[in-house]
Amino acid sequence: MIQINERLCKDCKYCVKFCPKQILETGSVRNSRGHFYPVVTDPEKCISCGICATVCPEGAIELPAKGDDLNG
Amino acid sequence: MAEYKRSSLIASAPSGYCPGCLHSLATRLISDVLDELGQAQNSLNVISVGCSALNIKYWGGDFLSVAHGRAPAAATGIKRVNPERLVFAYQGDGDLAAIGLAEIMSAANRGENFTVIFANNQTYGMTGGQMAPTTLEGQVTTTTVNGRDPSTTGYPLKMCELISTLKAPAYVARFALNSPKGINQARAGIKKAFQLQMQGKGFTFVELLTNCPTNWHLSPLKTLEYMDTNTIPYFTPGIYKDCEVDAE
Numbered sequence: 001m002i003q004i005n006e007r008l009c010k011d012c013k014y015c016v017k018f019c020p021k022q023i024l025e026t027g028s029v030r031n032s033r034g035h036f037y038p039v040v041t042d043p044e045k046c047i048s049c050g051i052c053a054t055v056c057p058e059g060a061i062e063l064p065a066k067g068d069d070l071n072g
Numbered sequence: 073m074a075e076y077k078r079s080s081l082i083a084s085a086p087s088g089y090c091p092g093c094l095h096s097l098a099t100r101l102i103s104d105v106l107d108e109l110g111q112a113q114n115s116l117n118v119i120s121v122g123c124s125a126l127n128i129k130y131w132g133g134d135f136l137s138v139a140h141g142r143a144p145a146a147a148t149g150i151k152r153v154n155p156e157r158l159v160f161a162y163q164g165d166g167d168l169a170a171i172g173l174a175e176i177m178s179a180a181n182r183g184e185n186f187t188v189i190f191a192n193n194q195t196y197g198m199t200g201g202q203m204a205p206t207t208l209e210g211q212v213t214t215t216t217v218n219g220r221d222p223s224t225t226g227y228p229l230k231m232c233e234l235i236s237t238l239k240a241p242a243y244v245a246r247f248a249l250n251s252p253k254g255i256n257q258a259r260a261g262i263k264k265a266f267q268l269q270m271q272g273k274g275f276t277f278v279e280l281l282t283n284c285p286t287n288w289h290l291s292p293l294k295t296l297e298y299m300d301t302n303t304i305p306y307f308t309p310g311i312y313k314d315c316e317v318d319a320e
Contacts, residue, residue: 011091012091012092054255054256063076065075
């Protein structure tokens with residue numbers, strides 16, 4: 001499962017557009033810089049493809065190595 | 073993708089770029105590749121003038137900030153006295169294709185053994201969105217309010233095509249950063265350019281088609297569509313020169 005560093009997000013929505021499973025959407029909470037950041041709507045459906053991490057300009061999305069990820 | 077972690081070269085702070093700006097994606101790609109090649113601490117980033125210089129605020133490796141357009145000249149000197157360092161210049165289109173046109177063509181023609189990463193967003197972003205040499209025909213900027221008219225301002229400069237006509241360059245390629253496929257191709261292209269430099273093959277040039285949501289007056293997502301319909305048809309992505317292929 002991906003990890004979103006909400007502090008770095010600038011709400012460009014690239015991850016939302018390119019997620020092949022369409023399980024990312026812009027949340028309703030702002031980060032400390034005033035940007036809405038994405039949330040995973042259905043973690044069970046995440047296939048850890050990393051496309052969201054690939055397209056994120058800020059590097060705000062990371063894909064942990066297996067074993068580092070407590071959420072499965 | 074097996075694993076992805078933010079590079080050690082870009083500190084854990086937001087970039088200085090506008091939301092959706094692909095300059096920050098380009099910076100991230102470069103830092104990822106340097107990490108992958110084990111060259112993060114051996115690299116030297118020659119930073120130009122313009123929005124391309126905003127990575128100065130969060131770049132964790134060695135860098136040198138130089139005068140407008142002169143990055144290839146500075147990189148030439150640095151590489152000649154430090155041949156073991158991985159030297160690259162990061163330049164925008166106003167910096168490289170306008171004021172720095174002499175420097176880039178001369179460095180490429182000499183086959184200097186460093187890499188230039190050229191971010192082409194078809195505008196002068198930092199100074200308020202004026203027309204750049206790469207501005208598309210008909211594109212509206214603050215200095216071409218009715219759209220760029222080639223009869224008075226000429227045609228958009230195609231830097232990859234120009235540089236690939238020279239004999240010396242080892243690798244010349246263009247990639248578009250508006251899709252996951254293009255981003256992955258760009259990552260591979262940057263890696264190849266750096267590897268050729270490490271092998272001493274000579275001048276390597278990677279053009280990255282980027283956007284400017286602020287000065288194009290479009291949302292970040294709309295800029296990606298604009299690139300598909302306007303930028304990419306004119307600035308065709310591809311490998312324009314590859315010394316390894318040419319040698320076969």
